[in-house]
Amino acid sequence: MDWEGVASRLFGDDHDIVADGDFLGGTATFDGATIAIVGTTNHAAVGVDLALRQARAVLATTGESPGRPLLLLVDTQGQKLRRRDELLGIHRAMAHLGCCLDLARRNGHPVIGLVYDQALSGGFITSGLMADACHALPEAEIRVMRVPAMARVTKLSEELLESLSLTNPVFAPGVANYVAMGGVRSLWDGDLAAGLRAALADRDTSDRRAEEGAQRGGRRVAADVIRRVLEA
Amino acid sequence: MTGMETLHFEFDGGRVLAPFEPALVGVVASGNLEVLVESAPGAACRVDVDTSARGFGAIWEAVLRDFHARHGIAGVTVSIHDMGATPAVVSLRLDQAMSAVWGAPP
Amino acid sequence: MNSASFAEMSARQRLAAIVDDRSFHEWLPPSDRVTSPHLAQLGVPAAFDDGVAIGRATLSGRAIFVAAQEGEFMGGGVGEVHGAKLVGLLRRALRDRPDAVVLLAESGGVRLHEANAGLIAVSEVMRALLDARAAGIATVMLIGGANGCFGGMGIVARCADTVVMSDIARHAMSGPEVIESSNGAGEFDSRDRALVWRTTGGKHRWLTGDCDVLVEDDPAAFRAAAIAALDVHRPMTLAALQQESMLLQWRTAIAGEGADAIELWTLLGVADARAVPDLDAAAVRVLRPAAVAPLANGGA
Numbered sequence: 001m002d003w004e005g006v007a008s009r010l011f012g013d014d015h016d017i018v019a020d021g022d023f024l025g026g027t028a029t030f031d032g033a034t035i036a037i038v039g040t041t042n043h044a045a046v047g048v049d050l051a052l053r054q055a056r057a058v059l060a061t062t063g064e065s066p067g068r069p070l071l072l073l074v075d076t077q078g079q080k081l082r083r084r085d086e087l088l089g090i091h092r093a094m095a096h097l098g099c100c101l102d103l104a105r106r107n108g109h110p111v112i113g114l115v116y117d118q119a120l121s122g123g124f125i126t127s128g129l130m131a132d133a134c135h136a137l138p139e140a141e142i143r144v145m146r147v148p149a150m151a152r153v154t155k156l157s158e159e160l161l162e163s164l165s166l167t168n169p170v171f172a173p174g175v176a177n178y179v180a181m182g183g184v185r186s187l188w189d190g191d192l193a194a195g196l197r198a199a200l201a202d203r204d205t206s207d208r209r210a211e212e213g214a215q216r217g218g219r220r221v222a223a224d225v226i227r228r229v230l231e232a
Numbered sequence: 233m234t235g236m237e238t239l240h241f242e243f244d245g246g247r248v249l250a251p252f253e254p255a256l257v258g259v260v261a262s263g264n265l266e267v268l269v270e271s272a273p274g275a276a277c278r279v280d281v282d283t284s285a286r287g288f289g290a291i292w293e294a295v296l297r298d299f300h301a302r303h304g305i306a307g308v309t310v311s312i313h314d315m316g317a318t319p320a321v322v323s324l325r326l327d328q329a330m331s332a333v334w335g336a337p338p
Numbered sequence: 339m340n341s342a343s344f345a346e347m348s349a350r351q352r353l354a355a356i357v358d359d360r361s362f363h364e365w366l367p368p369s370d371r372v373t374s375p376h377l378a379q380l381g382v383p384a385a386f387d388d389g390v391a392i393g394r395a396t397l398s399g400r401a402i403f404v405a406a407q408e409g410e411f412m413g414g415g416v417g418e419v420h421g422a423k424l425v426g427l428l429r430r431a432l433r434d435r436p437d438a439v440v441l442l443a444e445s446g447g448v449r450l451h452e453a454n455a456g457l458i459a460v461s462e463v464m465r466a467l468l469d470a471r472a473a474g475i476a477t478v479m480l481i482g483g484a485n486g487c488f489g490g491m492g493i494v495a496r497c498a499d500t501v502v503m504s505d506i507a508r509h510a511m512s513g514p515e516v517i518e519s520s521n522g523a524g525e526f527d528s529r530d531r532a533l534v535w536r537t538t539g540g541k542h543r544w545l546t547g548d549c550d551v552l553v554e555d556d557p558a559a560f561r562a563a564a565i566a567a568l569d570v571h572r573p574m575t576l577a578a579l580q581q582e583s584m585l586l587q588w589r590t591a592i593a594g595e596g597a598d599a600i601e602l603w604t605l606l607g608v609a610d611a612r613a614v615p616d617l618d619a620a621a622v623r624v625l626r627p628a629a630v631a632p633l634a635n636g637g638a
Contacts, residue, residue: 052586059583063576081517083526087537087599088590089548091511095496096582099574102468107576121448121457122511125490129461144453152519154450156380170376171453183458207465209458210422219455221375222422222462225366229392229426230433232365235381254369259348260385261410268368268386282383313383 001137003041003073006116009192022050024073025057030196036061039073039127046123047080051093054127058100062107069110069200070101072131076123078145094126101130105205112199114188115140115175132205133185135195136175142184143173169218182213239281239292243300248275248307255332258325265314265322267329272309283314295319299326344482344557345506349408350391352442355557356480356564357395357404364393366423374417376452385411388419392427394436398565403431406442409485415449416491421459428466431475438476438568439467441498446513447489460490467497472574476500478567480560481507481549486538488513500567502551502560503540505619509549510538532615536599541614541622545603546589547630554619581632589630606630 001009003024007017010030017026017037022044026037038057044050061068079090105111113131115124119142128134136142144150147165151158164171169181178184188195210226213219251271258266265283272278279296296310310326317325344352353362366372368386377384389411395404405427407414416424424441431439448456471477477498481487486508487495495501495509503509514528514537527533536542544552551567553559572578592605603611607627614622 048586048590052583052590055579056583059576059580063580079511081512081520081525083517083537084593084595084597086510086512086517086526087542087597087602088593089496089543089546089586091492091509092496092548093586094493094511096579096586098464098493098497099468100579100583102465102472103574103576103579106472122490122493125457125461125464125493129458130464142454144448144457145450149516149519150450150453153516156451160380164379168379170455173454178454178458181454181458183454183461207462207469209462210425213458219418219458222418222425222455222459225372225419225422226426226429228372229365229423230430236378236383254367256350256368256386259408259410260383264410266368266385270369284381284383311386313385315383 001116001139003039003075003116006073006114006192010196023053033069034065035069035071036065037071037073039075040123041075043075043077043118044123045077045080046094047082047085048088048090048093051090051097051126055097055100058097058104062100062104062109067108069112070104071196072111072113072127074113074115074119074124074128075117076119076127078120078124079122094122098126098130105132110200112196115142115184121145133199133202134183135186135188135199136178136184138175138187138189140175141173142175142178177218180216180218182209182211182216182219185212235286237283237286239283239289241279241293241296243277243297244275246277246300246304246306249305249333252333255329257328257332260313260315262315263317263321265312265317265325267325268311269329269333270309270311272307275306277306277308277310279310279312281312281314285314285316291319295322299323303330305330342557344504344555344560345484347557348410349406349442349444352557353391353404353406356440356442356561357397357402358399361396362393362404363395364391366392372419374419374452376417376455380451382451388417388423389414390420390423392423397438397440397568400568401436402568403427403436403439404442407444409444409483412449412451414445414483414485415447415451416445416456416460416463417449417452418455418459420449421456421463424463425466428463428470431470432473436475438478439470440478440480440564442480443487443491443495444481444483444485445487445489445491446485447491457490460494464494464497467494471497471499474571476568476571478502478564480564481509482555482560483507486510496548499572500551500570501549502553502563502567503543503549504553504555504560505540505622506555507540508535508538509543536615542599544622545608545614545626545630546606547585547626552619552623585630585632
């Protein structure tokens with residue numbers, strides 16, 4: 001589904017979201033309240049400029065609209081792979097965006113992530129993964145890295161990685177898998193508005209992902225290790 | 233072909249060490265290994281090896297037998313995670329681990 | 339004359355050199371065998387500590403929590419257990435309130451051998467770090483390993499109050515090999531070491547304001563910097579983030595499209611930028627323009 005489709009399913013005509021290049025921004029009315037939308041489209045490669053642009057939009061909401069929910073619409077191929085972006089500190093721009101989202105949360109803004117197409121690696125770490133909780137459409141794809149690049153870096157064969165991607169939750173890119181691992185809170189299937197409504201109603205902003213990964217069985221060890229450190 | 237090989241060895245004889253804090257030396261990296269030495273009940277010197285370099289069981293036995301003869305210790309468990317270290321590096325790490333047990337600077 | 343190299347030390351050696359003598363008490367030590375559940379299926383040996391040592395210690399007599407990532411194990415990559423150890427440490431800091439959490443960071447980011455579990459873990463570390471920072475616990479990153487601090491850990495590290503780098507360290511997102519293999523050597527020649535270091539190295543990050551302290555490749559220097567960082571708090575207020583937003587925009591605009599590091603340093607106000615690659619840390623320290631670090635003295 002493209003972002004226009006998502007917006008239409010969620011808000012009908014009741015929104016002013018526009019795409020400016022790969023950047024998505026705007027507001028919408030949902031259940032009588034205004035929410036802010038910040039995100040990316042076109043499988044955006046997130047570099048310094050796009051990270052800073054998203055951060056500005058988040059800061060504007062935090063500064064001007066107390067309590068307004070933020071919906072992050074995520075479609076990214078990951079970080080931009082350019083020398084210029086490394087020179088200019090893309091890691092810092094991304095940390096800055098993450099801090100802006102974290103501030104919004106601390107200031108009482110619900111921050112909700114929705115992967116509506118793709119989410120990879122760095123582009124995802126400082127968007128959907130910094131939300132109070134991240135959700136996804138059933139057909140979305142979440143990955144760390146594509147198999148050919150992963151094979152080059154790990155020296156594991158593409159054949160092995162491809163077969164693991166089919167059978168092993170740690171490698172499989174399907175969002176249902178991410179739900180089982182606790183990385184994604186829920187899938188919004190069909191009635192997207194119901195998904196957003198439920199997300200807005202959940203006011204517990206603590207990071208529950210390890211616990212949910214254990215409860216759902218997809219990621220059993222992390223919560224136990226965290227508990228052991230607390231009790232050591 | 234992926235897959236680890238696990239090897240176990242036990243050596244009899246030697247001086248049972250008084251209980252000591254576990255000691256760890258080395259790092260699991262290509263051509264390297266980590267060695268954890270722990271106090272154990274009983275009078276054996278037990279060695280457990282997990283290695284990604286398969287088919288070298290005879291060499292491990294020889295190196296470890298030499299190690300046991302050199303240090304003459306009992307009442308210990310030695311646990312190894314290996315990533316293709318040479319016998320010389322293995323012997324070095326084993327000796328470093330024993331130095332750590334006895335409190336010498338690594 | 340101290341000739342020890344921080345970069346050449348193992349994670350555990352660095353940790354011992356940073357904290358007060360023999361003050362380190364380890365949690366989930368190697369003998370607990372809390373290892374990765376994912377590596378055996380790939381034929382890769384586990385590490386008894388999954389590549390990170392965590393625990394409590396003192397630094398100049400003050401209580402800290404500390405973690406040291408072993409860059410030689412899986413490139414310091416964060417897997418499920420490794421990440422959970424860091425999350426546990428940071429969450430425990432919220433409860434036990436040490437003066438600081440000090441992380442000796444050396445990592446390629448997400449451990450690709452654990453893919454999805456590693457990605458989620460890195461994000462959990464980031465959230466936990468920001469929680470500790472917001473609670474007023476000083477968060478300190480010491481970056482001085484040969485492998486640098488990259489990927490998701492590169493982002494996480496810059497979420498801390500203080501980032502200390504040696505002049506030979508690197509802090510970035512993507513390594514030069516990844517960029518070269520995607521976009522060619524013309525984009526980034528990974529074999530050009532001088533280019534790599536002036537693009538992602540400690541001197542560059544210092545001069546452009548992306549790290550907070552620049553030291554020599556020396557454990558004593560890192561220890562002194564960590565002690566000083568115990569009292570550095572940079573609260574992430576709206577005003578602070580708005581200021582950072584403007585700073586980063588200004589810096590990006592100044593650089594234009596094709597700037598190399600030396601040109602960028604000159605534009606930012608560094609005197610005799612060409613000489614920087616040959617200078618030692620002490621000489622580079624005094625060259626930083628005030629404009630790149632308006633919050634250099636920390637906030638209240």
